[in-house]
Amino acid sequence: MRKRFGAVQAVDGVDLELQPGEIHALVGENGAGKSTLAAIAYGAVRPDEGSVDALGVVGLVHQHFKLIERLRVWENVLLNREPRRGWAIDVEAARARVRELSSSYGLAVDPDALVETLPVGIKQRVELLRELDRAPSVLLLDEPTASLAPSEIASFFATVVDLAKRGTAILVVTHKLAEVIAYSQRVTVMRAGRVVATHLTSETNAEAIAREMVGGEVPALAARAATALAPLLEVRGFSARSGTSVLRDASFEVRAGEIVGVAGIEGNGQTALSDALAAIVPFTGELIFDGAPLRASDTPASRLARGIRVIPQDRRHEALVLDWNVRDNVVLGRQRVVPRSQYGEAAREVIERFDLRPPDPDAIVGALSGGNQQKIVVGRTLAGTPRLVVAYQPTRGIDIGAAALVQSRLIEARNAGAGVLLISFELDEIFATADRILVIANGTFVGAFDRAGVDRGRIGALMAGHA
C-alpha cells in the first residue's frame, strides 16, 4: 500500500493482513501513517498503489465520531438503512433492532436518547452499534479509547474481545501500549509511513514496542551551561478544555531563558493547553506569569500585552489571513503597537531574518509554500522581545530547511531571555531544542526530564501511556 498526500508519503509500501478473530494492534507516533492506513482499508481513501482485499464488510469507528448530535440514537445507528413499513419508517422495528444489537453485544444504550445528551463513552457505543449493524467481518477502531475514562475503557475492550471471539477481525489503531499488551494478539509498529515490525504480542513488551515506535537513536544535543533561571510561568492544578481536547490538573513551570518541550501524542490535551494560554478558552487552577496571576477571564489581547505569544497549530486558519500580503500578515497581532509607517520595516525584518522566499512584502500569503507561511508566523511572533513563546507544532508540514531555521530562531529567542514552551508531536524536534522535557499523556502530565537524564525509550513509553 502506498499513499502520498502532497509532499508527504503517508504510507510507504505497507503490507498488512488480519486474521478472523484476532485483535491486531497498529501502533505508531503521530504522522506514522496509522489513520491513513485505516481509512484506506475502510475504503474512504484510495491508495496510489496497492489493494485492499476483504472477505465481507469492513466497518470503521472513527476517532472523531460521525454522529449527528441532534438526532436520536436509533436514527444515527440506522441512518440510510432504516427498517420500513410501507412508506414510513418502522420506528418500533428500529428501536427493537437497536435493543437487539445492544443486548447482543452488551452495549447498553437508550434508542430514543438524543445523541447530544450522551456522555462520550455512550456516544462511542452508538458509533460502534452503527458499524455492527452492518455485520462487519472486519472492524477498524481508530484511537477508540482516546476520549474514554478508565472505567469505560475496560468495558469497551470487553466488547472488543467478545467481538473477536465471534470471529470478527479487529484492527485497533492506538498509541496506548498498556492496551496493546493487555488485549492484542499481534501488534504492528509503524514509523514514518513504513512498517517497522510485526510481532506476536506475547513475544514482545512495552519498552521494546516503544523503542520501535520512536526509533532508538538519540541525536547529539548542544550542550548548555546550567545557570540559575528566574521563573516566568508557574502553573498549578491547571485544567482546561478546548473542543474535544482536555487537560487535567497540570503543574509545571517555565523559566526565562529555557525551552521546555511538551512531548506527547496528539489528542492528549495539548490544544487545551495552548488555547488556554492564549486566552481563547478559560481555565481553572493557578497561572502565574512574572509573579502576577493570569485570570481565566483575560482576553487574548491582554495576554499579548503581557508578552505571551502563541504560535497556533493551524497556521492557515488560526494565524494568517491568506488573502492578504506578507506585510499585513507580519503585523497581525501587533497592529496596535507598530505604527503604519513601520509596517514595511517590520516586514523586511522578518523577510531577512527568516529568509522568506520570495522576499517580497507584497506577495499574497495564500500563494506561498507552507514553509514560508510558517516563517511569517514564527517571525512575527519572535519579533521584538516576547517574554513567553508557546510554539504549538511550529514545524508542522514544512520542509526541512524551513524547519531547521525555525528551530534555530527559537533557540536564539531563548538565548535572548524568552521562555519557550514547545508543544510538539515530533520527538526529534523536542530533542533538538529543549532544555527540559515534559511528557503529556491521557490528558495530564506524566513525566519530567532534564536534558541530562533523558532516555528516549522511556519517554516514548510514557507518551504511549505505559508508566
Added chain:
Amino acid sequence: MFRTRAFRDIVVVLVLVFGVGSVAMLLAHVSPIDGFAALFDGAFGTKGEVAQTLVEMTSLLFPALGIAIAFRAGLFNIGAEGQLIMGGFAAGWLGAQFPLPGYFAIPMLLIAGALAGGLWGAIPGIMRARFGANEVIATLMLNVIAVLLTTYLVTGPLQQGGANGSETGPLAKAAQLPHLFGTQLTWAFVIAIVLAFVLRWVLMRTVFGYELRAAGDAPEAAKRAGIDLSRVALVAMTLSGAMAGIGGATIVSGVLHRFNTGLSPGYGFIAIAVAIVGNLDPLWIIVASLAFGVLQTGGIGMQTEAGVPREVVSLIIGLVIIALAGRRLIASRRST
C-alpha cells in the same frame, strides 16, 4: 491588470445586462438596438438626464458603502433599506420641526440621518454581539419594521401634511442641499464621493480598518491576534447603518425636500448589487453605483422612448445579485 475573478464578474454582469435585456426587449417587440439606445439616451441624453443619473448614483452610493463596510467585516447587512429610511425620517422630521440656523441646518440633518441609521444598524449589531443572533434575519425584519414605524409616525402623531398625510412638512430652504450646475444634482453627490474616499482610507490605512478586515477575512486568526470580534461587529453594523442613514438624509434634503413613505424605490436592496459588483471596494463601488444609476435612469428613458417596461432593469439587477453572490462572500460566510 485583469484580476481573473473581477474580470470574470464584469463579464457576467455584461452578459446578463445585454443578454437578458435583449431577450426582454424582443419579448416586448422592441429591437435590442433601439432598446439599448433608448437606455443610454435616457441616461445621458440631456443635461437634466445626466444629472438625474448622478442623483440616482448618489442615492445608491451611500447605502452601498455601508453594505460594503458590513460585508468586509463578515456581516451580512441586508437592512440598508430600513437604515436608509430611518435616516431619511430623522432628517425630515428634524428639518421640519426645528428652525435651524442656516449653516448648521444641513450638517445637523446629515448627523441626524447618520444617528438614526446607525441606531438601526446597531440593533442587529448588539443582537449579534450579545446573543449571537443571525444578523441577516434581524436586518430583514428591521427593514419592514422601519417602514411600518415611519409610516405610523408620519401619518399619526407627527403628521405634518402631504397628499394622504404621509409626509413630514417641507424643509426650510436652509435645510435643503444646494444644487450643482443649475440642475437637480446637489452637493450630496460630492459628499458621497468624498465619503467613499474617506472610507477607503479608513479601511486600508487605519488600525480600525485593519482589524475590521481581519475580522471579516480570518476571524479565528483575528481573535488570536487580540481583535475583539464582538466589538468589531457592533461598530461595523453601526457604521454601516449610519452610511445608509446619511443616504436617506440626503434624499430628503436634496431631492424630496421632505420625508415621505415612498422615499426609496428599493435603494437599499439595489445597493447590495452595487456593493457586490464593486467588489466591496469603496472606489470601485463609485463606478458600480454609476453603472446602476445609468440603469435606473436609462430604464425610464427605455420605457418612454422605446416602450420597454422598466421592470426589465430590476429583473436584471436581481439576476446579477444571484449570479455574483458567490465568490468573495463565501470565505467570510463560512467563518461566521
Added chain:
Amino acid sequence: MNATLAAVLAVLALTLVKATPLIYAALGGVLSERSGVVNIGLEGILIAGAFTSVVVSGATGNPVLGALAGVLAGMLVAAILAFVTTRLAVDQIVAGTGLNIAALAGAAFGLVLIYHQPGASHEVPALGHTGEIVLIVLAFAAALALHVVLTRTPWGLRVRACGEDPSAAEAAGIDALKTRFWAVVAGGAIASLGGVYLALAELDLYSDGMTAGRGFIALAAVIFGRWTPLGATGAALFFGFFAALQFSLQRAGVPSELLQALPYLAALVALAGFAGRVRAPASDGIPYVRS
C-alpha cells in the same frame, strides 16, 4: 345567533384566510431550512406562484390548471435557488434576496407584456368559494403531512441529517447536495400554493406587490415556530389572528402599523433568545462543499 358569536366566528374565519398563505410559505421555508438551506427567496416563490397561476388560468380558462402551473412555477424558481446554492456554493442569503427582486420585477414585466397594463392583470377564472376552502384545509393537511414526513419517513430523516451535519450524512452514504436540492424544490412547491391562494382563491387576479412581504412574515413564522411544521403553522395562525383583528383593533385605537409589525417583532424576540432557546438546524445556511 347572537352578535358576539357572529363576530367571533367572523374573526376566526378571517384568521384562517389571512393565515393560509403564510402557512404554505412557512412550511416551504421549514422544509428548505431543515435540509440546511436558508430560503430568503420565499417572497419570490409566492410571487411566481401567484403570477403564473393567474396567467395560465386566464389563458386556459381553468383555474385548477392555473393552480398547477403556479406550483410548477414555484418549483422552477426554487430550483434556480437550489441549483446555485448547492452546486455553485453561492451565498444563500444574497441569492435569495436577488431572487425576490428578480421575481417581483419579472412579474411586473409580465403584466405589461401579457395584459398591456402595468399594476394588475385582468380578472381571471378563480377557484371560487369551494376552492378557497379546499386550499385552507389543504394547508393544515400539508402541515401534518410535512410533520409526518420529517419525523417518520426515511427521506425526512435524511433531510434532517443533511441540515444538521452534511458530512456525517455523507459518511452514511447520503448525497447531501442532492437531498438539499430536492428539499428546496419541494419546499418551493408547497410555498407556491400560498401565492396561488392569494391570486386565485382570495382574489381573482394578480397585482403588483400583492404578496406584501408575506414571504418575510413566513420566515418570521419559521423562526418563531422553531423550524418545525406544526410550530410554524401555529406561528402563522398567531400572525394571521392579529392581521384579522386589524380592523377591530384599529377602531380601538391600536395603530395598524403596530399590528402589521407584530410578526417581525416576534421574530426578533425569538432570535434574541427571549422566547426560549431557539436553534436552527446546525448546518443551516452553511454551504456544503465536498472536500
